[in-house]
Amino acid sequence: MEQLCINGEAVSALNLQQWRQGKSGILADVAAFLEEWYAPTDYMQLHTSGSTGTPKTIHAAKAAMRASAAATCRFFDLQAGNRALLCLPMRYIAGKMMVVRALVAGLELLVTEPSSTPFAALEQEVDFAPIVPMQALTTLQQPNGYAQLGKARILLLGGGFVDPALEAALQACRAPIYASYGMTETLSHIALRRVNGAERTGLYTPLPGVRLGISPAGTLTVSAPFLGIEHLATNDLAEISPNGALRLLGRADSVINSGGIKIQAEALEQQLAAATGLQVLVLPVPHPVLGQAIGLLWEGAADKEPLLQQAVASLPKYHKPLRIRHLALPKTPTGKPDRKAALAFLVDKQA
Helix, strand or coil, rough: CCCCCCCCCCEEEEHHHHCCCCCCHHHHEEEEEEEECCCCCCCCEECCCCCCCCCCCEEEEHHHHHHHHHHHHHCCCCCCEEEECCCCCCCCHHHHHHHHHHHHHHHHCCCECCCCCCCCCCCCEEEEHHHHHHHHHHHHHHCHHHHHHHCCCCCECCCCCHHHHHHHHHHHHHCCCEEEEHHHCCEEEEEEHHHHCCCCCCCCEECCCEEEEEEEEEEEEEHHHHHEEEEEEEEEEEEEECCCCCCEEEEHHHEEEEEECCCHHHHHHHHHHHHCEEEEEEEEEECCEEEEEEEEEEEECHHHHEEEEEEHHHHCHHHHCEEECCCCCCEEECCCHHHHHHHHHHCCCCC
C-alpha cells in the first residue's frame, strides 16, 4: 500500500477520505490527485500548459510516472525521509510528479500554496525544491532572498527559460541548482544541466535511458522506453554534441520570417536579456511588405529603457523591433511566458 507523509501527516488510500476533509487550496488539489492515483486504473489524465499553443489532455501510464519519479530521485540521490517542497500548482505535471516522487522514494512532502516567494514562510529546511524561474527571481528580489533559497539543499528550475541575469545572480547560491528540460508528454524532465558553481554548463545531460535525436527539420526527438516514449517529436530546435549533451536553440514555432530573413525569437530574447538584464519577449507582428516584423515586449524599471534602446540599436536591420511595448509580461499558471496573450496584446495595439 503506497502512502506518504504530507506536512507531517500520514496519508494512504485507507485514510484519504478522512484526511481530505476540511482541506482547501493546494491540499485539496493533492487529495484529488491521490484519489485518482489510488483508483484501480492504469492511466491518468494530464493537461499541457498551453504556453505556446492550445492546451491539450493526454493520458499517461501510472507505471511510467513511477519510472520518471524514480529516475529523478536516483539522479539527485533522494532517500526515504528526505524533505521535498511542493509549491507548484497541481494542475500541471510539475506539481503532480512531486507527489509521485514522494510516493516512490518515501519523501516527506511539505506542501505550501503556490506563490512568487515560496520560501518566505517556510520554517523547515528541505532537501529538494523544484520551482519555476519566476519564483527564483522574485525570491532574490527580497532583502533576505539568498537566505530564503538557502533553505533548500538542491534547487531545480523548470517550466521556463532561465535568463542570463537570473543565472548570474544564482552564482552566489551555495546549494547546487539545476535547470530542467522536459514537458508534460515526457512526464516532467528528461534532461538536466547545472546552473551554478564549477559544474555550470549550458548543455543538458539526458537522464539514463533517454535517447535524443534531431529530425530533418532540426527539431529534437526523444525516445525513453522506460517512460513508454518512442521517437516523440518535439517543436524544440536543438543540437546534440558528440558526447550526447543537448543544446536548446529555441522553438521552431518561434522562428519569425521577416522579408525572407529567419529570426529565432528566443535567441534574440536571450541576447537582449544578456545585454540589459531585462525580461523580454520577441514576437511576430504583421507587416504589409515583409510579411512579419519583430514586436518586443519588455518588463522592468522604466529607467532601464535607454539601456534597452541602446541594445536594440546595435541589432541587424531585420532584427530591430517594429514595435516596442513596456508592460508586465503575461504568464501562464506555471510561470512560463504566455506568448499567445502577449501576441494578442501586440496585434491589438497595432490595430
